Amino acid sequence: MELELRHARIVWTIAEVGSISKAAGWLNVPQPSLTTQLRRIEKMLGGDLFVRSRSGIVPTSLGKRLIPMLARLVQQADEVTSEAAASIASTFRFGNTEWTPPTLLAAIQASMPTVDVETETLAPAAAVEAVHGGALTVAMIPCSTKATPDYVRHPDLDTTVIFREPIWLAVSRGHPLADLDSVDGTCLTGLNWVHYSRDHWFHEVEKDLLAQLDQTDLGGSHHVDGHHEAMNWVRDTDAAALTPPTGVTGDVRLVPIRETQTIELMLVWRRGAVGRETSRRLVETVRRYYCGYASTIPGYWPWIVEHAAEFPELSHFLPLPTPSG
Template identity: 25%
Template sequence: MQLELRHLEAVCRIAEAGSLSRAAALLGVSQPGLSAQLRRIERVAGGELFVRGQHGVVPTPLGKFVLSKAERVLREMDALAAGTRAAVPHPTLRLGSILLVLTDGLFGHLERELPGHEIEFSIEQSVTTLTRMLGAEQYDAIMYGEVAEYEVPLPDGMAVRTLIPKEPACVRVAATHPLAGREQVALAELAEETWLSSAEDDDGSPEAMVEACRRAGFVPRFRYRIADRKMRYDLIATGRFVSLSQPTSPYAEGTVLLPLAGDPITGRIRVAWNRAALSDDRARLLYRAAGRAYLDGVPYNTFYRSWWASRPELHPNLD
C-alpha cells in the first residue's frame, strides 16, 4: 500500500477533530472504517500516529512529523488545482450570494476588476445552501452575512476573508410612521410593531433579533418572511409593517430608514472561496470588487455615512 492524498486528508481531519468519531463524521465514513484505515496508514508510516485516550487522540512525535508533511502536500495540491484553473485564459467565475445590498452594484466592479472574464452569478435564499454548493464545487466563491456572534460553518478546503467586520442594523418604516421624522429610535419604541423578515434565517439574524428585543423588554411579532426586496418595501410603505435593513440600503418610495439607538443588532459581511478553484489573485480581485460595491452604498444614509467615517478600522483594505 502507498499513501494517497485521501490518506493524508484522513490524518489531518483526525488531528483537527481530536477524535476518530468526530473525524469520521467530517469525512462521511464510519468510525470502524476510519479506524481500520488509520491502522493501514500507520503500518506504512512505520508506527503509531496518534495516542488514543478517553478524551480523544493526540499526535505522537511521528504523527506530528507526518501531519506537517501532509498539510504541506495538501496545500500544494490546492495551489496546483487553483493554478491550473487560473491558467485557463478566462475561467468562468461561479459566484453565489445571499441578497446583500452590495450585489446591486457588484457587476460593474467585477467587470473592471476581471475584464473579459465570464461570470456566473446566482442569488440564494439560504446561507446553508450557499455553503453546501460551495463544498460541492458548484460555486467557486460566495458572499454572505453573519449576525451578532453567529459564525457560518464552512466546508473543508475553503478560505474566508471578512469584508465588513461590523455593520449596524437599521429599521425601515413607512414615511407616514409616527417615528419617521426621528434621527434615531430605540428598539423598545417598536414593541407594538409587526415585523417582516427576509426569507433567509440561517445567518443568526432571528436569534439576534429575538435576543435584542428581549433586552429591550418585548417579544417581536413576525408576520411574513419575504425574499423579494421590492415586495418588502411596498408592504412597509403601507404602514402595516416594519423591517430590519442594512444601513447601505437605497431609498425606497414611501419608506424611510432609521438608525437604532445603541446599535443593538450588528452583522458582518464575508467572502469565502474554494482554494482549489480560485487563485489568491482572483480572490483578491473579487474581494476588491465587493468592497467597492459596498462603499458605493455608504452615502445613501446620512447617519451611516457619519457612523462609517468615524470608524476607519472597519474599512476594507482594497489595495
C-alpha cells in the same frame, strides 16, 4: 509505502474536524477503512499522530510537529490545482443572497476580464451546497457573528469575511422615529411590525436581536421573504422592520439601534477551486464595491467612519483615526 498527498489530506482532515468518525463523513469513506489508513500512515511516520480524549482526538507530540507540515502540503497542492483550473476556466459563477446589483456584476467582471462572470441569487444554505457541488465557484453568504452555520464548517471549504454590518431599524420617512440619532429596545414597542418568514435566513437574526433587546412579543402585520419586500411594507403601510443598512431602499429611513448585533458577509469557495490571487482580487473588488454602495445610503458611511474599529476588514478604505496625545 511512501507518503502521498492523499495521506496528508487524511491526517489534515482528521486534525481539522477533531474526530475520525466525522472525518470519515467528510472524506466519504467508511470509518473502519479510515482508521486502518490512519494506522498505516502512523506506522510509516514512526508513531501515533493522535490520542483520544474526552473531547475527541488531539495531536500527540509527534502530531504537533508533523500535522502543520502535512497541512501546508495539502494547501500547496490545492493552490497548484486551483491556479491550473483558473487558467482554463471560461466561466466564474458568483452566488449571492437577496439580490445582486448589476453594478456589482460589472465590477466583478472588470476584475476578471479573461472569464465570463455569471451571478445567481440563492438562500445561504443552498448557495453553499452549490459551491460544494461545483455549480457555483464562490458564494457570498450572510451569517450571524454570534454563530457560524454548521453548513459552512466543512474542511473542504475556505472562507473569509468580506465585511460586517449592524442591524438597524427601518421606518417610513414621516415616522416619529425617523429623525432620531438612535433608538433602544424600549422604542420598538407599539410599532406596526413587519417580520421575516421562518424560512428566511434573517429570521433567526431578527429573533435573536429582539430577544436580546427584551422585545419578544412584538406583533406583526405581515411576514416577508426578503429585505426589499420588507422595505416596501415599511414605505406603504408605515410599518417598521429590522434590516442591515444595505438591505434598505431609498424611500425609507434607517435609525441605528443601540447595543445591536451585527452580521457578517462571508465569501465561501471549495478548497482548491479558487486560486489565492483570484480570491484576493475578488475580496478587494467586493469590499471596494461595498464601500461605494455604503456611501450612497444616507448617514451610513459617516457612521462607518466614526466606528472604524468595528469594520476591521475595511480598514484599507477608511480614514485612520489620529492618535491622541
